[in-house]
Amino acid sequence: MLKTYKASCHCGRVAIEAELDLGQPTYRCNCSICRRNRFWAAVARPEDFRLVSGEDDLTEYLFGSKKNHHFFCRHCGVRVFGVGTETPVGKMYGVNIGCLQGVSEEELSKIPVTYVDGLHDKWATRPEFCKHL
Amino acid sequence: MVIRGACHCGNISFTLDWTPEPAEIPARVCTCSFCTKHGGVWTSCPGGALKLSVKDRARVSKYVFGTRTAEFHICSACGIVPVVTSRIDGREYAVVSVNAFEGIDPALVRKAPITFDAESQETRLARRKRSWIGDVQWISA
Numbered sequence: 102m103l104k105t106y107k108a109s110c111h112c113g114r115v116a117i118e119a120e121l122d123l124g125q126p127t128y129r130c131n132c133s134i135c136r137r138n139r140f141w142a143a144v145a146r147p148e149d150f151r152l153v154s155g156e157d158d159l160t161e162y163l164f165g166s167k168k169n170h171h172f173f174c175r176h177c178g179v180r181v182f183g184v185g186t187e188t189p190v191g192k193m194y195g196v197n198i199g200c201l202q203g204v205s206e207e208e209l210s211k212i213p214v215t216y217v218d219g220l221h222d223k224w225a226t227r228p229e230f231c232k233h234l
Numbered sequence: 235m236v237i238r239g240a241c242h243c244g245n246i247s248f249t250l251d252w253t254p255e256p257a258e259i260p261a262r263v264c265t266c267s268f269c270t271k272h273g274g275v276w277t278s279c280p281g282g283a284l285k286l287s288v289k290d291r292a293r294v295s296k297y298v299f300g301t302r303t304a305e306f307h308i309c310s311a312c313g314i315v316p317v318v319t320s321r322i323d324g325r326e327y328a329v330v331s332v333n334a335f336e337g338i339d340p341a342l343v344r345k346a347p348i349t350f351d352a353e354s355q356e357t358r359l360a361r362r363k364r365s366w367i368g369d370v371q372w373i374s375a
Binding site for chain 2: 111133136137138139140171175176177179180197200233
């Protein structure tokens with residue numbers, strides 16, 4: 102069920118709101134950037150995502166195919182969200198579950214996780230090794 | 235064992251000479267507010283030697299919070315935090331991110347969650363002196 106969540110970076114400058122369904126699969130990826138910050142994303146449709154504050158505090162990082170836009174707070178470095186431009190569901194926002202407010206440890210532990218092999222551009226495939234993600 | 239690591243774009247990199255040779259690498263999945271949002275998983279070996287290299291110092295943001303006794307070195311280009319340092323009694327100590335390791339078998343890394351939130355500052359600094367890497371060198375790239 103969709104519910105409205107707030108999320109923010111560590112220093113608080115970047116804040117977002119999004120309608121998310123944490124009963125649906127969330128994603129952990131083994132690609133070179135997601136591995137480095139253990140990014141754990143819940144998916145939001147563009148119409149369900151709002152940047153509340155911090156537009157001027159965001160740095161955009163692009164690499165590889167440059168299809169995915171990685172944003173982080175230039176002060177504390179936290180990656181609250183990213184934008185996928187060419188995904189199977191079109192443009193979508195990935196919201197960092199580690200940044201969500203008001204979600205209990207028990208709720209976090211129940212969120213279904215799907216592992217994807219972004220390292221080899223096989224987004225529909227589970228990676229051979231997942232434990233470190 | 236020599237462990238190399240770097241942020242994503244390569245601006246901040248490190249070489250950790252871990253001695254004696256580890257059978258496994260213990261890693262701390264820290265549950266503090268910063269590490270929860272950053273996915274911070276840290277390791278250190280007190281007897282090791284760490285060489286840190288920065289290509290462009292202007293593209294490193296140093297972030298402090300809480301007790302303000304540790305500096306998180308954030309690459310301003312890619313947002314990754316490969317290293318944290320703490321200056322205690324005139325000496326620099328460090329931990330490195332296992333997420334930034336390059337070419338290390340993930341099966342070697344033994345992760346365990348840990349919370350330091352209740353520590354006093356004195357206990358915290360004593361622990362860092364005891365368990366963080368005490369031989370830290372900055373190398374000009």
